[in-house]
Amino acid sequence: MERKHILKDLLKLANTYSLNRSEVLLRFLSSVLVSDIWTNDDITAEIAEVRGEIVGYGQRTVETISMMVYPAIDGHKKHRLAYLYSLISDCCMQLDEKKDSLPLMHPDQAIITSSGLARFYKGLGSEVPDYQNLCSLLSSLSKLEGDMENQKGVRRVIWERMANYSNDLQLPGHVRVYALELMQSIVGRPIKSAFTEQQLNVLPWEGWDELHDTGERRVTSPSQGVSDYSDTSNRFTSTLVALRSSQIMAPICPSLEITPDDLLDIGTAVSCFSKLCGAADTDSYLKALVTVLGEWEGLFVVGKDDKNSAEVTDAGNDWDNDDWNEGWESFQEVEPLNTESKGSSLSLHPLHVCWSELIQRHVALSLFGDILQFLDLSLSKPNGIVLDEDNAQSLCKMVLGRDFLWAFKMMMLLPYGDLHLNCLDAVEEKLKQEGMTDKIGKDLDILILVLYSGVISKIISGSLYDSSFTYICYLVGYFSRQCQEACLLRLAHKETSSSEDERPSLIVFERILLPAFICELVKADEKMLAGFIVTKYMHTNASFSLINIAEAGLRRYLEGQLNKLHREDLDLETTIPCLVLKHAVSSLLGRLVDLIPSALSLLSAR
Numbered sequence: 222m223e224r225k226h227i228l229k230d231l232l233k234l235a236n237t238y239s240l241n242r243s244e245v246l247l248r249f250l251s252s253v254l255v256s257d258i259w260t261n262d263d264i265t266a267e268i269a270e271v272r273g274e275i276v277g278y279g280q281r282t283v284e285t286i287s288m289m290v291y292p293a294i295d296g297h298k299k300h301r302l303a304y305l306y307s308l309i310s311d312c313c314m315q316l317d318e319k320k321d322s323l324p325l326m327h328p329d330q331a332i333i334t335s336s337g338l339a340r341f342y343k344g345l346g347s348e349v350p351d352y353q354n355l356c357s358l359l360s361s362l363s364k365l366e367g368d369m370e371n372q373k374g375v376r377r378v379i380w381e382r383m384a385n386y387s388n389d390l391q392l393p394g395h396v397r398v399y400a401l402e403l404m405q406s407i408v409g410r411p412i413k414s415a416f417t418e419q420q421l422n423v424l425p426w427e428g429w430d431e432l433h434d435t436g437e438r439r440v441t442s443p444s445q446g447v448s449d450y451s452d453t454s455n456r457f458t459s460t461l462v463a464l465r466s467s468q469i470m471a472p473i474c475p476s477l478e479i480t481p482d483d484l485l486d487i488g489t490a491v492s493c494f495s496k497l498c499g500a501a502d503t504d505s506y507l508k509a510l511v512t513v514l515g516e517w518e519g520l521f522v523v524g525k526d527d528k529n530s531a532e533v534t535d536a537g538n539d540w541d542n543d544d545w546n547e548g549w550e551s552f553q554e555v556e557p558l559n560t561e562s563k564g565s566s567l568s569l570h571p572l573h574v575c576w577s578e579l580i581q582r583h584v585a586l587s588l589f590g591d592i593l594q595f596l597d598l599s600l601s602k603p604n605g606i607v608l609d610e611d612n613a614q615s616l617c618k619m620v621l622g623r624d625f626l627w628a629f630k631m632m633m634l635l636p637y638g639d640l641h642l643n644c645l646d647a648v649e650e651k652l653k654q655e656g657m658t659d660k661i662g663k664d665l666d667i668l669i670l671v672l673y674s675g676v677i678s679k680i681i682s683g684s685l686y687d688s689s690f691t692y693i694c695y696l697v698g699y700f701s702r703q704c705q706e707a708c709l710l711r712l713a714h715k716e717t718s719s720s721e722d723e724r725p726s727l728i729v730f731e732r733i734l735l736p737a738f739i740c741e742l743v744k745a746d747e748k749m750l751a752g753f754i755v756t757k758y759m760h761t762n763a764s765f766s767l768i769n770i771a772e773a774g775l776r777r778y779l780e781g782q783l784n785k786l787h788r789e790d791l792d793l794e795t796t797i798p799c800l801v802l803k804h805a806v807s808s809l810l811g812r813l814v815d816l817i818p819s820a821l822s823l824l825s826a827r
Contacts, residue, residue, distance in 0.1 A: 228267050243278055246271060247285045254286070254301065255293040261304045276308070279316045283309055351399060356423045359407060363424035376426060380404070387460060394464050401461035410458070459484045462520045466513045470497070473509050484520060487571055494575040501582045507591075510579055514572060521571045522604070568604035576607035584619050589627040593666075593801060596634035600804040610637050617644065625651050626661060633670035634805065641676050645686065652688035657695060665726050665734075666802060668696045672737045673805040681745040697738055700730040701758045725797040732791055733810050736782040739775070740813075740820040748824070751775055776824050783817045 228249055235245040250268065253259040259267075268275060275282055286305055294301055362376055386392060386400040402421055405411045409425030459481040466479040483493040494514070501507050570576060576595070583592050599605040608616065613635050620628035621644070629644040661667070671677045671693060680686045680693060704727050735758070742751035752775045759774065791810060793803050800806060 360424040633674040743820040
């Protein structure tokens with residue numbers, strides 16, 4: 222429609238020829254609202270003198286906008302949508318003042334009063350892709366109070382409007398994602414995501430699980446047409462996760478679309494991920510895939526009822542917290558799994574096949590450090606083993622040929638005892654052939670992992686691993702010396718930037734690794750060696766290690782460490798946020814509470 226200020230002339234003509242004034246006015250309004258030429262300011266100026274009249278029509282104005290204007294706009298012009306919602310809100314308030322009722326958009330729905338809708342449309346008008354004010358509005362409907370039937374009707378209208386947004390394939394992905402996130406929050410099952418820009422603070426709607434299935438069973442699926450779902454929440458979750466995944470991959474593959482059908486069950490998810498992995502040849506592509514898997518965790522690990530897999534358990538938290546962008550902070554700490562055998566306590570991650578493919582792509586690009594981080598993060602979940610034993614063995618073979626220490630580190634984070642020993646044999650042979658280099662002589666991760674995995678007991682007690690034992694003792698001596706030097710610098714008030722940089726690793730060594738190693742020596746009946754290390758570390762005369770004073774010093778050292786554990790809370794997350802193996806270290810810290818008393822009881826017995 223060409224932008225001409227003709228409303229006054231139209232109304233004069235209507236009056237001259239006895240036309241229905243309200244019909245002329247509403248038809249004009251419809252025409253300018255759907256026009257690309259008329260701006261909101263233009264429309265406001267044109268109808269300024271008759272806006273009160275338009276609002277006064279109330280029900281007829283709402284019906285005109287709902288049936289003629291909204292379908293033409295089709296959700297694409299957010300500024301015009303805001304204008305519409307503001308106008309509808311005023312109409313609803315007018316109806317409420319008159320104590321009139323507003324028939325809703327579909328004839329099969331109940332008639333309800335208008336105040337709730339007025340608030341909803343006012344929220345939409347001021348808050349379109351819908352943010353905090355809208356969240357507050359939705360939260361205000363969390364409890365059923367007052368006129369319950371009216372409130373249920375308002376809830377249903379709002380829910381169906383958001384459902385329409387989420388199903389509209391022509392809307393931008395971020396709009397659909399936001400609508401779905403709101404719906405997930407309403408039913409009390411929000412799926413956290415590293416990709417979500419806005420933190421939603423929506424209170425769940427009391428009793429909505431029992432109400433919202435009415436009229437919500439017909440769902441459009443790209444491959445199956447219209448179908449029925451008994452659990453609409455799962456359907457919305459699948460759509461939300463698919464949309465988020467497509468958005469994550471968009472910078473890498475703009476034409477790629479992940480659909481809800483790709484995430485129907487674990488089988489379809491594995492097939493989809495395999496295709497995604499096939500083209501992964503850069504670090505940025507792999508990072509995107511890691512984030513995608515983090516999204517899928519929420520679908521298959523947190524309560525997704527997948528009847529095709531017996532591996533899904535009811536337990537678990539999603540893996541997308543700050544560590545996955547940057548990753549999984551919501552994990553509960555658990556004790557490490559049995560390292561000796563594949564007992565029934567072992568539980569593979571539901572998406573372990575996807576993780577296996579992803580790890581293989583990382584090996585191809587020699588991104589060994591990333592793999593180590595994945596494996597460490599997986600320790601914090603009861604059903605989090607990301608590689609079965611066959612795939613772990615394949616990984617071990619691939620990496621051993623390129624870097625024996627990286628292979629050793631990776632296998633120490635998996636619960637397969639045979640692979641532990643295979644890698645330990647490889648390390649022993651390499652050390653015998655080539656000796657110890659400066660590079661491996663400063664590797665704190667090795668010390669962490671031999672203690673975490675439990676292979677330290679094999680190294681200490683068996684003569685088969687003399688070179689490995691010498692290597693571990695060298696590492697302990699090196700880091701003990703670093704701790705002593707850092708202590709002297711602190712005392713002399715001559716701290717340097719380099720000592721600051723080293724301190725986090727030294728805290729781990731001093732508070733966790735050294736006490737754990739000393740306890741392991743005591744358990745293996747290497748009391749003299751344990752006493753020697755402690756006397757050197759505590760600056761006691763080395764000759765004391767040959768007499769009973771060494772044992773007294775050893776006991777005092779362990780008692781002091783136990784008191785520290787009970788007295789001082791060592792928060793690894795805040796103290797050492799950059800620690801790669803933080804879950805392995807956290808597990809070791811938890812074990813010390815039992816390990817130290819056990820060693821002390823052995824000292825008393827002997």
